[in-house]
Amino acid sequence: MSEQIREACGVFGVYAPGQPVSNLAYLGLYALQHRGQESAGIAVSDGDTITAVKDMGLVSQVFDERSLASLDGHLAIGHVRYSTTGSSTWRNAQPVYRSVGDVGFALGHNGNLVNATALSADLGMLPGVLTSDSELIGEMLARHYGPEPRSDGRDLEHALLQVLPVLEGAFSLVLMDEAHLFGVRDRHGIRPLVLGRTEGGWVLASETSALDIVGAHFVRDVDPGELVAIDANGVRSIRYAEPDPRLCIFEFVYIARPDTILYGQSVHAARQRMGEELARQAPAPADMVMPVPESGVPAAQGFARASGIPYGDGFVKNRYVGRTFIQPSQRERGSGVRVKLNPIRANIKGKRLAVVDDSIVRGTTTRQIMAVLREAGAAEVHLRVSSPPYRWPCFYGLDTGRRSELLAADMSVGEIAEYLQVDSLAYLELDRLVAATGVTSEAFCDACFTGEYPVPVPDHDTKLALEPAEEPRLPGTVELA
Numbered sequence: 001m002s003e004q005i006r007e008a009c010g011v012f013g014v015y016a017p018g019q020p021v022s023n024l025a026y027l028g029l030y031a032l033q034h035r036g037q038e039s040a041g042i043a044v045s046d047g048d049t050i051t052a053v054k055d056m057g058l059v060s061q062v063f064d065e066r067s068l069a070s071l072d073g074h075l076a077i078g079h080v081r082y083s084t085t086g087s088s089t090w091r092n093a094q095p096v097y098r099s100v101g102d103v104g105f106a107l108g109h110n111g112n113l114v115n116a117t118a119l120s121a122d123l124g125m126l127p128g129v130l131t132s133d134s135e136l137i138g139e140m141l142a143r144h145y146g147p148e149p150r151s152d153g154r155d156l157e158h159a160l161l162q163v164l165p166v167l168e169g170a171f172s173l174v175l176m177d178e179a180h181l182f183g184v185r186d187r188h189g190i191r192p193l194v195l196g197r198t199e200g201g202w203v204l205a206s207e208t209s210a211l212d213i214v215g216a217h218f219v220r221d222v223d224p225g226e227l228v229a230i231d232a233n234g235v236r237s238i239r240y241a242e243p244d245p246r247l248c249i250f251e252f253v254y255i256a257r258p259d260t261i262l263y264g265q266s267v268h269a270a271r272q273r274m275g276e277e278l279a280r281q282a283p284a285p286a287d288m289v290m291p292v293p294e295s296g297v298p299a300a301q302g303f304a305r306a307s308g309i310p311y312g313d314g315f316v317k318n319r320y321v322g323r324t325f326i327q328p329s330q331r332e333r334g335s336g337v338r339v340k341l342n343p344i345r346a347n348i349k350g351k352r353l354a355v356v357d358d359s360i361v362r363g364t365t366t367r368q369i370m371a372v373l374r375e376a377g378a379a380e381v382h383l384r385v386s387s388p389p390y391r392w393p394c395f396y397g398l399d400t401g402r403r404s405e406l407l408a409a410d411m412s413v414g415e416i417a418e419y420l421q422v423d424s425l426a427y428l429e430l431d432r433l434v435a436a437t438g439v440t441s442e443a444f445c446d447a448c449f450t451g452e453y454p455v456p457v458p459d460h461d462t463k464l465a466l467e468p469a470e471e472p473r474l475p476g477t478v479e480l481a
């Protein structure tokens, strides 16, 4: 995907007495940085006190040796955020910390609740008092603590078992009190969460790639509808809801790192198979197969392998471009995409290109990229997309904007090809995408392609409407991945 999509968040948790848990959390968050770049935070417990550090910015900007040294303890949770609910402010950075009497807890949330408004009203909270789903969950949990601490110390676990069954939507949570670490997935397991084993302890993480970086090995997925409790006695599993697995298929397409394992399958290999399927479904009369870097690379490799057309690079990607930058002035118009992707003219000129990307959501950047290829002398441009048309907004933690902002919401493939000014365009069919994941049971959410939402979404939500967006993007700013 060439444009910036506001991704899901990333969560990490570690229980490892005797180990530098804040450093492990820092490394884990580093591996999950692709899931959220707005804020980062870590909370640590030394058994008596929970200390949290969080701020706006990348993991490397929020933490340094001094701040990590101040986070001493034996269990920690961490979070990287891209705001999907609530605004992008320090207050909404996570982990969220709550004190209840003399004790406290902290939580990090990946996903999006669909019944937050109703739950907030049930609490008697005025609109705007709770500014994120995570604050709401924190408030609900705090209200389920008893007036006195429980003799078994399981106050947070007890509160979770009251609160989790009434939450609807997507939530992969890491939580902690002074002595326990918890991992939770909603009953559909829409966002991933895995359990790993490390020296002297246990790790929870959004993706297996975060286990690798801290030297932990994968044990298993946290199951949909499962609460995992980790403390000095080891790991306990509690099923709080009937599982109905619906992992976000877009994790396979775009969100997860390619070196992550989902449902036991390599994401990188799955993306290559998507490219192979695409080549079989929609061959292109091309001299060279090239990716839209970087997320289109594995699918382009697969497309080249299955089609027999040579693979080549058509762009150099500037690895140092930040997420946003100031839009060039009128005189420099057109150079915006080139700041990020510059064409390799010698590879492009006079060639018929099969250009492979993993997805198109809004399409504005894709249109510019196709124009750059034309200007660089491409004879023909055949765009191949290794997922189906993205037609419906996500309500489960991926901020793709309103329906009216989605390129494919109300356009045919032919109309999209015309808009993008390509010689041909094809999207991978959904059944081929599912086959390429290598997952035998079709245990996926695919609502952004089909409109069939596994958890009912508010039908009055403006996100579903097709009228033009009321809030145009800020002039002068373009978002880059």
Ligand code: SF4
Pocket (backbone or CB within 6 Å): 190, 247, 248, 249, 250, 251, 393, 394, 395, 396, 397, 398, 445, 446, 447, 448, 449
């Ligand atoms: S709607 Fe799409 S992006 Fe959102 S959870 Fe479902 S598959 Fe994933």
